[in-house]
Amino acid sequence: VPLTFGEEVVGELRVSGRQPGQPLSQADERVLTDYASQAGIAASASRLAAQLELARQRLVAAREEERRRLARDLHDGLGPQLASYTLTLDAARALLDTTPAKAADLLVDLRDQVQCAMTDLRRIARDLRPAALDGQGLAGALTDHLARMRTDTFDVDIALPETLPAMSAATEVAAFRIVTEAVTNTLRHAHACRCRVSMTVDDLAGLVVEVTDNGRGLPASGPRGIGLASMRERVDELGGTFDISSDTGGTKVTARLPLNVPT
Numbered sequence: 001v002p003l004t005f006g007e008e009v010v011g012e013l014r015v016s017g018r019q020p021g022q023p024l025s026q027a028d029e030r031v032l033t034d035y036a037s038q039a040g041i042a043a044s045a046s047r048l049a050a051q052l053e054l055a056r057q058r059l060v061a062a063r064e065e066e067r068r069r070l071a072r073d074l075h076d077g078l079g080p081q082l083a084s085y086t087l088t089l090d091a092a093r094a095l096l097d098t099t100p101a102k103a104a105d106l107l108v109d110l111r112d113q114v115q116c117a118m119t120d121l122r123r124i125a126r127d128l129r130p131a132a133l134d135g136q137g138l139a140g141a142l143t144d145h146l147a148r149m150r151t152d153t154f155d156v157d158i159a160l161p162e163t164l165p166a167m168s169a170a171t172e173v174a175a176f177r178i179v180t181e182a183v184t185n186t187l188r189h190a191h192a193c194r195c196r197v198s199m200t201v202d203d204l205a206g207l208v209v210e211v212t213d214n215g216r217g218l219p220a221s222g223p224r225g226i227g228l229a230s231m232r233e234r235v236d237e238l239g240g241t242f243d244i245s246s247d248t249g250g251t252k253v254t255a256r257l258p259l260n261v262p263t
């Protein structure tokens with residue numbers, strides 16, 4: 001007897017007659033059908049609970065990964081930077097009496113380096129919470145962010161609809177993070193000179209986010225970072241779909257996100 005919940009078959013109830021070869025009576029079958037409809041509900045509930053638990057675990061794991069990345073950015077990036085400044089300061093102090101001009105040069109260098117560190121720090125803070133979203137909305141925040149990534153040798157092209165529809169905060173944040181990570185990847189790994197970001201709104205798919213570059217494509221194997229995994233997690237969390245494809249002409253990241261996510 002199939003166990004069903006709504007239209008879906010969630011299991012199977014196997015029964016045998018009381019005696020070998022003895023068929024089930026009509027009364028038996030009625031009872032079994034009744035029983036199966038109850039058991040179907042129970043089976044479906046326990047399956048949903050298991051799925052929920054799995055989703056919760058994945059969510060926790062994803063958060064943990066992000067913390068690890070933040071720790072790594074702070075520890076391996078800013079930490080050594082600050083340490084090297086103290087060395088430069090020591091050197092400058094040592095030169096102060098004998099060759100003050102050299103000390104001054106060191107201090108000028110140091111000033112530039114501190115400025116770099118401040119940029120890094122701002123990036124880390126921005127990654128934690130894209131505050132720009134609150135002030136400017138998704139389109140404004142992205143345009144602003146991407147403009148800052150554009151250089152003479154790296155063109156970032158943005159195609160957004162004239163107005164984006166209202167959407168959940170979760171969708172906005174996910175879209176923002178996916179685009180910024182994908183463009184950062186392009187900048188870091190692709191050896192690309194151009195990157196295109198596009199967003200379209202589709203009745204069926206919701207918000208479709210695409211980031212394409214003209215770089216060398218994904219390596220066949222190599223270290224697996226947090227970036228791609230966390231993009232995928234974000235999309236999964238919202239019930240969207242994520243896709244990354246590449247060939248020698250470049251890489252394309254596509255995320256489809258539902259506009260409205262129940263909270």
Ligand SMILES: Nc1ncnc2c1ncn2[C@@H]1O[C@H](COP(=O)(O)OP(=O)(O)OP(=O)(O)O)[C@@H](O)[C@H]1O
Nearest residue numbers: 185186189190217218222224225226227228229251
């Ligand atoms: N646009 C791209 N072009 C070429 N290779 C890419 C691109 N995006 C990702 N990759 C490759 O996929 C790997 C995994 O990317 P991922 O973002 O997950 O990690 P990462 O950028 O190396 O580190 P992080 O955890 O800081 O993001 C990269 O190391 C790189 O080799």
Ligand SMILES: [Mg+2]
Nearest residue numbers: 185225227228
């Ligand atoms: Mg990355």
